[in-house]
Amino acid sequence: MFENLQDRLGSILNGLTGRGALSEADVSAALREVRRALLEADVALDVVRSFTDRVREKAVGAEILKSIKPGQMVVKIVHDELIEMLGGEGVGIDLNAPAPVVVMMVGLQGSGKTTTTAKIASRMTSRDRKKVLMASLDTRRPAAQEQLRQLGVQTGVDTLPIIAGQSPTDIAARAVQAARLGGHDIVILDTAGRTHIDEPLMVEMADIKKKSNPHEILLVADSLTGQDAVNLARNFDERVGITGLVLTRMDGDGRGGAALSMRAVTGKPIKLIGVGEKMGELEEFHPRRIADRILGMGDIVSLVEKAAENIDAEKAAAMAAKMAKGKFDLNDLADQLKQMQKMGGMGGIMGLMPGMAGMKDKMAAAGLNDKLFGRQLAIISSMTKAERANPDLLKHSRKKRIAAGSGTDAADINKLLKMHRQMADMMKMMGGKGKGGMMKQLMGGLAGKMGLGGGMGGMGGMPDLSNIDPKQLEALQKQAEAAGLKPGGGMPGGLPGLGGAKLPGLGGGFPGLPGLPKKK
Numbered sequence: 001m002f003e004n005l006q007d008r009l010g011s012i013l014n015g016l017t018g019r020g021a022l023s024e025a026d027v028s029a030a031l032r033e034v035r036r037a038l039l040e041a042d043v044a045l046d047v048v049r050s051f052t053d054r055v056r057e058k059a060v061g062a063e064i065l066k067s068i069k070p071g072q073m074v075v076k077i078v079h080d081e082l083i084e085m086l087g088g089e090g091v092g093i094d095l096n097a098p099a100p101v102v103v104m105m106v107g108l109q110g111s112g113k114t115t116t117t118a119k120i121a122s123r124m125t126s127r128d129r130k131k132v133l134m135a136s137l138d139t140r141r142p143a144a145q146e147q148l149r150q151l152g153v154q155t156g157v158d159t160l161p162i163i164a165g166q167s168p169t170d171i172a173a174r175a176v177q178a179a180r181l182g183g184h185d186i187v188i189l190d191t192a193g194r195t196h197i198d199e200p201l202m203v204e205m206a207d208i209k210k211k212s213n214p215h216e217i218l219l220v221a222d223s224l225t226g227q228d229a230v231n232l233a234r235n236f237d238e239r240v241g242i243t244g245l246v247l248t249r250m251d252g253d254g255r256g257g258a259a260l261s262m263r264a265v266t267g268k269p270i271k272l273i274g275v276g277e278k279m280g281e282l283e284e285f286h287p288r289r290i291a292d293r294i295l296g297m298g299d300i301v302s303l304v305e306k307a308a309e310n311i312d313a314e315k316a317a318a319m320a321a322k323m324a325k326g327k328f329d330l331n332d333l334a335d336q337l338k339q340m341q342k343m344g345g346m347g348g349i350m351g352l353m354p355g356m357a358g359m360k361d362k363m364a365a366a367g368l369n370d371k372l373f374g375r376q377l378a379i380i381s382s383m384t385k386a387e388r389a390n391p392d393l394l395k396h397s398r399k400k401r402i403a404a405g406s407g408t409d410a411a412d413i414n415k416l417l418k419m420h421r422q423m424a425d426m427m428k429m430m431g432g433k434g435k436g437g438m439m440k441q442l443m444g445g446l447a448g449k450m451g452l453g454g455g456m457g458g459m460g461g462m463p464d465l466s467n468i469d470p471k472q473l474e475a476l477q478k479q480a481e482a483a484g485l486k487p488g489g490g491m492p493g494g495l496p497g498l499g500g501a502k503l504p505g506l507g508g509g510f511p512g513l514p515g516l517p518k519k520k
Contacts, residue, residue, distance in 0.1 A: 002256040002294050008037035010296045013078065017071035027059045027074065034078065042226040042257025047085065047264040055081050079291055085260060086287035091244065091269035093120070097215040100133070100179035100187045104214035105246075106205055106236055109193035111222045112248035114144065116274060117190040118151035119282040120246075125157055130185040135160035135175035137168040137208060138192040148190055155279055158184065168192065168204060172212040189214065197232065202239045209240060216243050218271065221258065223247045229258040233266045242266075248274035251281075259290070326428040330388040333420050334380045337373050345370035376416050378406040391417055 012033045016022065031052050038048045058077045095101050103120070105113050114136070121132040134152055136159075138144035145162045152159035160175045172189055179187035191208060194201045209217070219242045221229040229247075236242050245266070247259055250273045263270055270285040319332060343349055380388060382405035387393050394402070399413050406412075 002041075002259075002290075004255050005037060005041040006294055006296055008040070009034065009078070009294060012037065013071075013075045013295065016074050017069070022070040022074070024060050027056065030074070031056055031059070038257075038260070041255040041260065044227060044230055044257075044261040044265055047261050050264075051081055051085055054084075075295065079295055079297075082291040082294060083287045085264050086290055087263040087269050087285075088287060090284060090286040090288075091271055092284055093216055093218075093244070093271055095128075095130075095186065095215075100176065100184045101216070102176060102187050102189065102212050102214040103216045103218065104189045104191060104209065104212065105218055105220055106191050106240060106242065107193055107220035108197070108222075108232065109141065109195050111193065111220045112274060113193060113220045114138075114148055114151065114190050115277075116220050116246055116248060116272075116282070117148065117188050118155055118157070119274065119279055120272070121152075121157040121186075121188055122155040122279050123282055124186060125155070131158075131183060133158045133160060133175065133179045133182065133184040133187045134190065135171060135178075135187065136162075136190045137171050138190060139166070139168060139171075140192050144190075144192070158182070169207045169211045172208045176212050197235050205236075205240045217241065218244050218246050219268075220246045220248060221262070223250050223256070223258045223273075224252060226255070226257055227261070230261045230265050233262055233268065237266055237268060242268055244269050244271040246270075246272045246274070247285075251275045256294075259285075263287075323427045328420075328424040328427040330380050330383065330391055330420060333423065334377055334388075336423075337377055341370070341373055345373065375406070375408055375412060376419075379408055379413055379416050382406040391420060 012030055016026065016030050034055070035048055035052045038051065039045070043051075055074075055077055058081075059074050093103065105117050107113050117134055121134050124130040124132050134148055134157055136145040136148040149159045149162065151157075160171070160178055163171075163174075166174070168191065175187050175189060178184075189208065189212060191205060192201075217240060219233055219236050221232055223229065225232070233242070233245060245262055245268055247262075247270060250256070250259065259270060259273070262268070273283050273285050275281045275283055315335060319335070322328065322332065340349065379402060382402045383394075387398065387402075394413070394417065396410075399410050402413055403409050
């Protein structure tokens with residue numbers, strides 16, 4: 001997501017921040033490159049023009065050119081204008097209406113409406129504890145209604161029983177009635193699409209809208225269609241009146257031009273983005289966080305939210321207790337690898353870490369990718385219970401058996417064991433006695449600096465992520481930056497492996513990803 005733009009803007013703005021003073025010519029040359037980068041990312045021409053005009057207006061002011069760090073001021077202006085272009089504040093799905101709240105999904109065929117309907121329903125059921133009913137109004141596409149029914153079974157969400165021969169407007173009326181009688185909080189209507197916008201489609205949408213009186217009309221658009229998605233949004237808004245946008249396949253779009261243009265052109269907020277095929281791979285669209293990602297500043301708040309959703313609190317507490325005793329076996333290592341996979345793998349995590357975006361290519365070149373996790377988990381799964389608990393048992397004959405069982409070789413097993421030894425040594429250091437252990441001191445110190453006070457208990461010195469409010473996290477990120485925890489700059493005083501004192505065998509990497517190649 002936004003990879004091309006991230007690389008281009010990163011190199012342009014790095015060229016500015018490295019200079020002592022800036023002239024108007026420097027700013028103009030940089031903005032010319034920014035304009036080119038945005039156009040290559042498939043952002044609408046009028047949006048690019050207004051964006052560069054606004055940046056130029058602010059960036060050539062006397063206070064910028066005379067400021068202590070003019071390059072950084074230009075980066076800040078570009079950052080602020082990106083947030084403005086993306087819509088300022090994030091807007092979620094509005095559920096403030098009498099139950100059942102009707103949400104109508106519209107869009108072209110093949111944009112991912114049915115899957116997105118199931119994702120939204122699953123999210124509302126698990127996260128917001130709402131009772132949701134899904135109804136398919138697509139009577140044209142073969143098995144469209146059956147597809148939604150199957151997704152309902154898969155996610156545990158109620159679906160409207162299928163009655164053959166009913167028209168879409170009748171199904172809509174029946175769905176609202178069924179939701180009212182069934183005590184549902186929300187009813188999501190998955191409407192039919194076409195391969196292109198036509199008059200019968202628009203008439204049908206208007207009839208369904210009249211019959212069901214939806215509180216939200218969400219346009220589902222495929223981000224890979226680029227500028228055409230912007231025209232699509234404009235047309236649907238003029239004829240049906242949409243309240244927000246959902247962009248699918250954002251994980252497959254390295255350019256992201258549709259996302260950057262749509263809010264500016266239509267004035268409608270992007271509410272959600274689909275970042276993968278799985279049911280849980282749907283994210284809220286936060287303009288500030290997206291702007292941070294585009295400029296390579298990372299997205300710590302999203303990373304912590306992801307951790308809170310995916311990390312099992314009981315397992316984390318058990319792990320913390322083991323760490324305090326300095327124990328760390330191969331079962332624990334397998335748990336750590338699975339947690340990382342759940343959070344989007346190495347690439348997903350690094351994309352959210354400040355200053356780490358540029359490391360992805362280096363790691364891929366060194367063979368450190370998500371396939372490596374799969375291989376390591378296969379090796380651990382091929383061991384016996386006793387071998388996982390006590391890796392010292394692994395002699396040559398056992399390694400031979402494990403290699404045959406996991407489709408690897410002895411060298412892979414030795415690498416895994418070396419990585420485990422390094423992590424076990426690190427856990428001993430962190431969980432060691434004396435003043436509550438290094439990990440506890442470290443987290444306690446961070447908590448004190450960030451104003452978390454005594455809320456560090458219950459997780460063996462780790463903060464309870466599930467109870468932290470996203471707004472509080474945003475504030476913490478700002479405090480962290482003010483305290484000198486700058487993106488890519490490491491932490492003051494040198495957190496282990498983050499540019500400060502290095503932990504054994506981590507080669508200056510960061511905790512949890514041992515085995516990075518050491519600097520020559």
